[in-house]
Amino acid sequence: MKAMWALLAALCLIPAVARADEASPKVISLDDGDQLGRVSDEATEIDDGPYKRQVVFYRTNYAPGTIVISTQERFLYLVLGNNRALRYGIGVGRQGFQWSGMVTITRKTAWPDWTPPPEMIARQPYLPRFMAGGPGNPLGARALYLGATVYRIHGTNAPETIGTAVSSGCFRLVNGDVVDLFDRTPIGTKVVIRQAPEL
Amino acid sequence: MKLSVWGLPLLIAVSLGGCQSLGLGGSPPAAPAPQVSAAPYPVDRFVGAWGVASYRLDKDRARTEAAARAQCKLPYVIKRGPTDGIIMHVADDATPHELGLKKGDDGKVYLGFAGPPGDAQDRVIDFVSDREFIARYVDPDTNSRYGTMVYVRCGRA
Numbered sequence: 001m002k003a004m005w006a007l008l009a010a011l012c013l014i015p016a017v018a019r020a021d022e023a024s025p026k027v028i029s030l031d032d033g034d035q036l037g038r039v040s041d042e043a044t045e046i047d048d049g050p051y052k053r054q055v056v057f058y059r060t061n062y063a064p065g066t067i068v069i070s071t072q073e074r075f076l077y078l079v080l081g082n083n084r085a086l087r088y089g090i091g092v093g094r095q096g097f098q099w100s101g102m103v104t105i106t107r108k109t110a111w112p113d114w115t116p117p118p119e120m121i122a123r124q125p126y127l128p129r130f131m132a133g134g135p136g137n138p139l140g141a142r143a144l145y146l147g148a149t150v151y152r153i154h155g156t157n158a159p160e161t162i163g164t165a166v167s168s169g170c171f172r173l174v175n176g177d178v179v180d181l182f183d184r185t186p187i188g189t190k191v192v193i194r195q196a197p198e199l
Numbered sequence: 200m201k202l203s204v205w206g207l208p209l210l211i212a213v214s215l216g217g218c219q220s221l222g223l224g225g226s227p228p229a230a231p232a233p234q235v236s237a238a239p240y241p242v243d244r245f246v247g248a249w250g251v252a253s254y255r256l257d258k259d260r261a262r263t264e265a266a267a268r269a270q271c272k273l274p275y276v277i278k279r280g281p282t283d284g285i286i287m288h289v290a291d292d293a294t295p296h297e298l299g300l301k302k303g304d305d306g307k308v309y310l311g312f313a314g315p316p317g318d319a320q321d322r323v324i325d326f327v328s329d330r331e332f333i334a335r336y337v338d339p340d341t342n343s344r345y346g347t348m349v350y351v352r353c354g355r356a
Contacts, residue, residue, distance in 0.1 A: 113266075121273060125295075126288035128348055129270035130252035132259040136344040 040157040042141045045176035051089020051162050053177050058085030067105075067153075067181075067191040069171055071098050074163045076153070076171065078184060088181060090153075091161045091172040099169060100195040103147030105187050109133075112143040112154065117168075141175040142182040146191060153191075154178060238300030238308050240327060242285045245310075248274035248353040253346035263349050264331070271353035289320050290341045300324075310334060322348075 046052045051074070062068060064081035071092045077085040092098060111133030121127055131137050140155015153171045155178040156162070162174055173181065251274075252267035254260055278286045280297035287298050287310070301309045303316035311321030319341075322334040330352045336342040 118273060123293065125275070125293060126290060128251045128253040128345065129273050129275075130263070130266040131346060132252070132254040132256070132263050132266075134255035134346060136255070136346060 040140065040155070040159060040175050041135050042175050042179050044159055044174045046089055046159065046162060046174055049089075053086065053088050053180065055080065055084055056087045057083055058087070059083050060085070062190070062192065065185075065189060067185065067189060069153075069191065069193045071100070071193065071195045074165075076173065076181070078181065086184075088173050088177045089162045091156065091163065091167055092165050093167045093169040094165045097167065097169045098165070098195050099151075100193045103149065103191050103193070105144050105185060105189040105191060106147055107145035108182060108185075108187060109143045109145075110182075111137065111141060112139045112152075113137070114139045140172070140178055142178045144178075144182060144185060146193075153181070238302050240300075240308075242279065242283065242300055244327060244329075245277050245285050245287075245332065245350075246279050248276050249350040250353055251275045251348060251350055253348045255343075255346045260347075260349070264351060267349045267351040271351075274353045275350070290336055290338075290345060309337070311337075 056077075058077055058079065060066075060068065060077075060079055060083075062079050064079050066079045068077040068079065068085075069075075069090070069092075070077070074090055074092060076088045076090045078088070079085050113133050114131045114137045116124075116127050116129065116131075121129065133139070135141075136157060138157050139152075140157060143152045143154040145152050151169045151171070153173065155175040156172040157175075159174045161172065172178075248271070250267040250270035252263045252270060254263035280286050282297060284297040284299040286295045288295050289298070289311070296312065298310055298312060301311065301314075301316035301321070303309060305317070307316070308324045308327075309316040309318075309321040310324055311318055317323075317337055319338040321337045323337055324332060324334050325347070326333040332350050333347060334350070335347045336345055
């Protein structure tokens with residue numbers, strides 16, 4: 001019954017341009033793999049390795065300012081033009097919770113509030129049912145809302161989940177990166193979500 | 200006779216005191232036990248169904264209270280325990296426990312396991328009324344993760 005509810009809700013909320021992968025993504029207000037285990041401020045960065053924020057060679061026909069998310073690679077690219085992009089490491093939806101499509105940024109929020117999904121409350125009954133935004137909040141320092149979906153590009157209080165597939169369809173960056181992206185990205189920005197690797 | 204968990208520490212303290220008075224031990228006098236006074240209100244004040252939300256900044260309190268009220272569709276239920284406490288969770292532990300109220304020397308009221316008031320696992324009660332109470336964890340790390348918890352009684356306007 002819970003799966004059916006999620007399916008129906010997903011069908012109502014995902015815009016036609018977005019295509020769900022496998023089973024429809026669970027529609028919740030947050031990734032239920034998250035926990036209240038960490039406090040992470042706006043300065044949290046990845047210092048080294050492939051998930052460190054960096055300018056990379058990136059050949060694309062998309063206009064500068066476009067965001068391209070590669071689920072397979074665990075990278076988010078902000079197209080800069082001249083075959084360059086600013087690349088951020090991300091965490092993506094786990095198996096069955098990945099999707100692809102083309103949407104726009106419809107809303108931006110600093111320190112977004114968090115509402116744990118009911119199944120998370122069932123596992124962790126001591127959680128508040130609503131948490132106002134702040135450093136212990138699993139949604140992190142910023143949120144960029146993707147079209148009319150329930151999905152967001154957001155921060156995290158668990159930086160070690162960057163590069164992994166743990167979410168319920170949202171895309172997470174460390175707080176330092178999501179603040180950087182937030183400041184560079186106006187409402188109306190085109191976001192392309194790719195699931196399969198490019199040939 | 201039903202012995203409350205909240206009376207047990209007192210009984211132990213009396214027993215230990217009795218041994219010392221008989222001169223059975225050569226150790227120096229024990230430090231005075233922490234002062235535990237009765238809370239200014241009964242635990243029944245906390246029994247019931249509650250909408251729960253949390254905040255960190257005072258500016259968010261009013262909207263957090265409203266959010267807590269809206270969470271009565273998924274209430275947190277507090278029941279009376281078998282030994283005069285209340286059944287609640289502590290941080291990061293999915294198993295409910297029987298907790299009680301403790302008034303500390305500092306005048307604050309704590310909610311937690313039997314023992315000295317102000318223990319790291321305790322919550323300090325910041326505000327209580329018939330329809331709401333506000334509590335936060337004593338441990339700074341836990342408090343920073345959970346924030347200040349607002350409980351609004353469900354089923355009352």
